[in-house]
Amino acid sequence: MSALIMDGTSVATSALAETAERVRDFTARVGRPPVLATVLVGDDPASHTYVRMKRSRCARVGIGSRSVELPATTTTAELVGLLAELSGDPAVDGILLQHPVPGHVDERAAFEAIAPHKDVDGVTTRSFAAMAFGLPGFASCTPGGILRLLDAYDVPLPGRRAVVVGRSPILGKPVALLLLARDATVTCCHSKTADLAEVVREADVVVAAVGRPELVRGEWVKPGAVVVDAGYNPGNVGDVEHATARERAGLITPVPGGVGPMTIALLLEQTARAAEANAGLA
Numbered sequence: 471m472s473a474l475i476m477d478g479t480s481v482a483t484s485a486l487a488e489t490a491e492r493v494r495d496f497t498a499r500v501g502r503p504p505v506l507a508t509v510l511v512g513d514d515p516a517s518h519t520y521v522r523m524k525r526s527r528c529a530r531v532g533i534g535s536r537s538v539e540l541p542a543t544t545t546t547a548e549l550v551g552l553l554a555e556l557s558g559d560p561a562v563d564g565i566l567l568q569h570p571v572p573g574h575v576d577e578r579a580a581f582e583a584i585a586p587h588k589d590v591d592g593v594t595t596r597s598f599a600a601m602a603f604g605l606p607g608f609a610s611c612t613p614g615g616i617l618r619l620l621d622a623y624d625v626p627l628p629g630r631r632a633v634v635v636g637r638s639p640i641l642g643k644p645v646a647l648l649l650l651a652r653d654a655t656v657t658c659c660h661s662k663t664a665d666l667a668e669v670v671r672e673a674d675v676v677v678a679a680v681g682r683p684e685l686v687r688g689e690w691v692k693p694g695a696v697v698v699d700a701g702y703n704p705g706n707v708g709d710v711e712h713a714t715a716r717e718r719a720g721l722i723t724p725v726p727g728g729v730g731p732m733t734i735a736l737l738l739e740q741t742a743r744a745a746e747a748n749a750g751l752a
């Protein structure tokens with residue numbers, strides 16, 4: 471058996487078309503486009519690529535973007551000050567702080583400086599709590615994008631065993647919360663998990679979100695399982711050993727072309743939603 475590929479590029483393209491229509495309507499009514507501020511600290515080449523991709527997709531759907539690039543020597547206080555300023559700027563609808571920031575910066579303090587109504591990347595504790603309680607709010611973009619992709623392929627979640635490998639604040643933990651909110655039975659694994667292989671073997675749905683190339687071995691995948699690879703490792707290698715996993719899974723995401731495009735599609739949709747709410751249209 472060979473798995474059906476979950477085509478994130480195609481699902482994201484449809485989502486972007488819907489966002490473009492929404493943005494056209496907003497721009498006609500308000501007299502300006504929605505605006506996303508992107509904030510990048512330091513010289514990480516991958517982060518520069520991701521921010522460029524986000525700004526280019528913004529342009530494609532008609533969202534304006536404001537780019538702030540700061541040196542790697544930026545302090546926590548300077549970054550918090552900038553994010554507070556953007557939070558208070560009525561010309562900015564959404565704010566994205568690209569992760570990771572340099573090690574000496576308190577990333578949590580920086581995320582918390584983003585006003586919740588502009589947190590289109592879903593990184594504040596307020597957004598996290600909304601995901602946990604199933605309340606309206608902005609989802610973390612990669613986790614929210616993963617749920618959209620599962621829905622696009624009609625993957626049933628209630629009662630199914632979902633295993634999330636990874637517990638980062640912007641990926642593993644929020645995706646576990648979103649799966650739980652959809653009535654999956656969720657196990658969240660991490661570096662101290664005993665016998666990871668055995669836990670993954672039980673899963674109907676596996677989400678690999680750990681940032682370690684091919685950590686999840688193909689032979690761990692239960693026949694017919696749904697495999698979501700959210701790994702972004704150098705050279706476009708995912709967290710799942712794809713070739714063997716694909717022979718066993720029922721559905722699987724590729725890298726590239728799976729979760730990545732969905733992340734950006736959700737960011738733009740949430741920016742359009744934030745703009746509507748900020749303008750009193752929602």
Ligand SMILES: Nc1nc2c(c(=O)[nH]1)N[C@@H](CN(C=O)c1ccc(C(=O)N[C@@H](CCC(=O)O)C(=O)O)cc1)CN2
Binds near residue numbers: 570726729731733
């Ligand atoms: N503040 C955030 N930081 C990070 C996030 C995030 O959602 N918010 N996610 C990741 C990286 N990321 C976005 O920032 C991201 C990574 C990859 C892609 C993507 O579309 N990749 C393409 C391949 C691109 C290529 O050709 O090199 C794909 O998978 O098809 C989008 C977004 C960490 N940081």
